[in-house]
Amino acid sequence: MKIHILPISGAAVVDVEPKSDSRGVFCRWFCQKELESLVGKRQIVNVNFSRTEKIGSIRGMHFQYPPKAEMKLVRCIRGKVFDVIVDLRKKSPTFMQYHTEILSQENGKMIVIPEGLAHGFQALEEGVELIYFMTEFYSKEHSSGIRYSDPKVGIDWPLSVSEISIKDKEFPFLDDTF
Numbered sequence: 001m002k003i004h005i006l007p008i009s010g011a012a013v014v015d016v017e018p019k020s021d022s023r024g025v026f027c028r029w030f031c032q033k034e035l036e037s038l039v040g041k042r043q044i045v046n047v048n049f050s051r052t053e054k055i056g057s058i059r060g061m062h063f064q065y066p067p068k069a070e071m072k073l074v075r076c077i078r079g080k081v082f083d084v085i086v087d088l089r090k091k092s093p094t095f096m097q098y099h100t101e102i103l104s105q106e107n108g109k110m111i112v113i114p115e116g117l118a119h120g121f122q123a124l125e126e127g128v129e130l131i132y133f134m135t136e137f138y139s140k141e142h143s144s145g146i147r148y149s150d151p152k153v154g155i156d157w158p159l160s161v162s163e164i165s166i167k168d169k170e171f172p173f174l175d176d177t178f
Contacts, residue, residue, distance in 0.1 A: 001034045008087050008094045010114030012038055013101055014073075018108065027108065029075060030133055038112050039135070042071055046134040052081075052123045056162030060120015061086055061171070062145045069115035070136035076103035079128035081121040082158050086146065088178075089116035096174075098155055103130075118146050120168075122157050145171040 002015040014035065018027040032039065052059060061084065064070050074083065086098045103109050103121070113119050121130070145168060148155065152174045 001028065001031060003035070003038065006099050008085060008097065008099050008117065009092060010038075010112075011085055011099065011117065012112040014038075014110040014112060016108045016110075029110070029131075030073065035073075035112075039071065039073075042135040044073075044133045044135060045137055046132075048132040048134060050130045050132070051078075052128050052130075052163075053126060054162045055123055055126055056159040057123045058120060058148050058157070058161055058164045058168065060084065060145065060168060061118035061148055062120065062143070062168075063088060063116070063118045064136065064139060064142045065144060066115075066142075068136050068139040068142035070134050071115055072113040072119055072135075073110055073133040074103070074113065074119065074121075075108075075110040075131050076105060077129050077131050078105050079123065079125035080104035080106075081128050081130065082124055083111055083121045084119070084155055085111065085113050086118040086153055086155075087116070088118055088146070092116070096153060098153055100155075120145075120148060122159060122161075124158070147171045147173050150174050 016027040
């Protein structure tokens with residue numbers, strides 16, 4: 001695995017080094033030892049899966065408040081997505097900044113999203129599938145998000161929005177009390 005540190009503190013992209021032969025491909029998707037510099041003593045407690053059917057669909061921008069804040073390790077296992085993280089940590093030098101990556105089945109990249117960042121993506125192909133390695137259990141009481149179209153963040157989505165859940169569409173815009 002090759003770790004590429006991103007401009008947002010604690011965030012990284014991990015590239016795999018697939019081994020190919022006449023049978024196909026083998027690669028490691030997660031290794032606590034190799035990712036220790038990022039994951040530390042955290043443990044993966046959930047592995048989640050999503051499938052998004054329509055091109056242009058957006059899922060996000062999601063996060064959990066402390067004490068249930070979570071680190072996410074996200075990989076696209078089918079298709080291609082425009083993946084976005086937003087730094088919501090008030091004391092961070094990159095507060096309110098966002099970073100994007102193209103995650104795809106072909107490039108095999110995994111994005112590491114530390115606690116305090118919102119995460120979402122837009123499907124660039126039909127039938128995209130993502131797998132999420134989570135360091136905290138889902139907590140409805142601590143689950144929240146920011147609006148995908150919040151002008152204070154200004155995410156430049158590559159496609160028009162074709163589908164978005166009511167919940168995601170109705171997340172509040174950020175204000176000075178956030």
